[in-house]
Amino acid sequence: MSASSASLSLLQAAAAAAGGQQYPAATLYVVASPIGNLADFSLRAVHALSLVDAVACEDTRVTAGLLRHLGLDKPLIAVHEHNEQSAAEKVLARLAQGERVAYLSDAGTPAVSDPGAVLAHQVRAAGHRVLPLPGASAVVTALSAAGCVGAAGPGFHFAGFLPAKGQERDSALQAALAQPCPTVLFEAPHRIEALADRLAALAPTRPVTICRELTKQFEQIDTLPAAQLPAWFSADAQRRKGEFAVVLHAPEPVGEETPGLPPEVERTLRVLTRDLPLKQAVALAAELTGAPRNALYEQALAWRQAAQEAVAGDEAAAD
Known part of the structure; x- marks a missing residue:
């Protein structure tokens, strides 16, 4: 089947599936586009694009390629983060004439992390x-595979891209x-290792799910403690390439047991407990490593009890 025949079949399937719905005039259609795999585009979105009079978009080159794939040719209006306020006037002018206009960002759902909210x-x-x-949506896709459990309550927090550098980041x-x-979180490939290093320092025991190239051919999803992230990225250069969605799992609720501490956290705690009172050592270790305070306290207490039992055993043997 030729490309043109395939596009026609797709448009016919879209019309059959979604053509019975209403598509009012003078309306802006905010359309979620694929985040990597073109097969994820809905038939309803395809049919709506076939009906609109113009397509506003974050990048005309990206959207033009998508429209060609669908066998469509529409007037394009660039509406991105640098011109969204002024470009909205062009869209409003078309809507005032009773036209239908679609808006697409480069990938995913507009107006979440991408432009579209102002429009x-x-x-x-x-x-x-x-x-x-x-x-x-990369956000929901990442969460669906992360298997986050043990949160204090339902829901999630979306932070998007962190500031590029400095104290603000x-x-x-x-x-x-x-x-x-x-x-x-979302992160760019040239900053992903720096993020991994900082997470390892701030919260070494926190589970983190790294989602790379979601829905694409070389998609990769792995969950591991933050302390292991730097080594994970260093082990394979391919892991540092692509687009990243990062899920920080919820912290352990206070009072729940946390399995063994990472070796570097234990080393920090041992050094501090040698010279400081137990509570002070635990508080400082929690601040330095990001590890749960209750887990640090239980470990330090276990060491102290073991040391006391060893001393008691030596004294009994001497008697």
Whole structure:
């Protein structure tokens, strides 16, 4: 089957599946696009794109390629983070004439981490309808595979991309780690190792799910304690390439047992307990490593009891 025949068949299937719904005029259709795998695009989204009079988009080159894949040719309007306010006027002008306009970001659902929120606000403020067409989302996709359990309550926190550098970045990361629920971050490949190093230092025992190239051919999803992240990335250069969604699992609820501490956390705790009172050593170790305070206290107490029992045994033997 030729490419044109395949596109026609897809458009016919989309019309058959979604053609019975209403697609009102003078409406902005916010369309979720694939995050990697083109087969994830819904038939309803395909049919809506076949009906609209124009397509506003984050990057005209990316969206033009998607439309070609679908066998469609539509006027394109660039609406991105640098011009969203002014470009919205072009969309509003078309809506005022009763046209249908779609908006797509480069990948995933617009207006979440990508542009689109300003446009949707402007359209609503002008009295026009905004109609969402749901689909792929890297946030939900990552969470569905992470298997997060043990959170203090339902829900999750979406932090998106952290600031690029400096104290602002570190503060944002620590705020994400303090959330009582799972937190999803996005990260660029040139900063992923720095993120791994910082997570290992701040919260070595926290489970982290690394999602690389979601839905694409070389998709990779692994969960491991933050302390192991630097070594995991160093073990294979391929692991540092692609687009990343990172799930920080929820911290252990206070009072629950936490299995063994990582070796580097134990070393820190041993050094501190040699010269400091137990409670002070535990508090300082928790601040330095990010490990749960209750787990540190239980470990330090176990060492102290073992030492006391050893001394008692030696004294008994001497008697």
